[in-house]
Each structure stands twice: as C-alpha cells, then as structure tokens.
Amino acid sequence: MGICQYMLKNIDRAIEHWKKSVQMDPKGADAYVSLGNAYFLSKKESGKAIDYMQKAIELAPNDPEIQFNLACMHESQGSLDQAIELYTQAASNGLDRAQPYLRNAMAKRIKQQI
Numbered sequence: 001m002g003i004c005q006y007m008l009k010n011i012d013r014a015i016e017h018w019k020k021s022v023q024m025d026p027k028g029a030d031a032y033v034s035l036g037n038a039y040f041l042s043k044k045e046s047g048k049a050i051d052y053m054q055k056a057i058e059l060a061p062n063d064p065e066i067q068f069n070l071a072c073m074h075e076s077q078g079s080l081d082q083a084i085e086l087y088t089q090a091a092s093n094g095l096d097r098a099q100p101y102l103r104n105a106m107a108k109r110i111k112q113q114i
Contacts, residue, residue, distance in 0.1 A: 002034055011042045032056035033066055036073070046077055064095035071101065080109045 002017035015038055021031035032055045040049030053070040060066055071086035087102035 002031070006034075006038060006042075011038060014038060015043075027059060029056040029060040029063065029066065032059065033069065037069065040073055046073060049073055050077070062093055064090040064093035064098065067093065068095055068098050068101070071098070071105075075101070075105050075108075080105050080112070084109065 002014045002021065005011075005014035005017060015035060018031045018034045018038070021028070022035070025031070032052045036049045036051075036053035036056060038049075039045045039052060043049075050070065050073050053066065053073060057063070057066050057070055067086045067090035071083045071090060074080075074086065075083035083105045084102060087098045087105060090098035091102055
C-alpha cells in the first residue's frame with residue numbers, strides 16, 4: 001500500500017503505511033528502506049532517512065542495495081569515510097554500479113586532503 005501511495009505522490013500517506021508495516025514486522029528491512037528513501041528523496045530529511053536506512057542495514061547487513069543507498073546518503077552529507085566504506089561493501093557484495101561511486105567518493109576525499 002505504501003508503494004501505491006508513493007507512486008501517487010501521496011508521500012505522507014505512504015510513510016504512514018510503511019510505519020505500520022514496521023510495527024507489524026519490525027524485523028523486515030524493506031519498510032525501513034522505503035522510509036529511508038522517502039525521507040531522503042521526497043521529504044529532504046537526511047537525518048531521518050539515514051536513521052531508517054541504518055536500521056535496514058542492521059537487519060540485512062549484507063544487502064548491497066541497502067549498503068549502496070546508505071552510502072549515497074552519507075556522501076550527500078559529506079561523510080565520505082562512511083560512504084567509501086559502504087560503497088566498498090556494496091561492490092564486494094556484487095553490486096557493480098557501486099564501483100564508479102566508490103571511485104568518485106575516493107576522489108572527493110583526496111581533493112579534501114590537498
């Protein structure tokens with residue numbers, strides 16, 4: 001139901017549904033991922049987004065998509081060390097598209113050090 005509401009641009013209703021999903025299944029990572037993405041992409045609330053995505057990664061620590069999403073969030077906030085660590089994990093877990101993001105984050109870190 002949350003995905004349908006999100007696709008209809010009813011972001012607040014989607015978030016309500018995903019929060020109910022978390023209450024019904026607090027050990028399932030998917031609702032936390034959806035909440036994290038909604039807060040990051042639609043609500044522009046990076047802090048909440050990272051908190052939800054962090055919970056998702058605690059529940060599914062080897063999921064490369066979650067690692068990648070959380071890395072992107074950290075990179076957008078300037079937390080390059082955390083982003084690099086997560087991009088590396090995502091790439092190691094088979095997510096090939098993490099490689100160019102990893103290189104970019106590493107280049108940003110080098111630029112900061114110059």
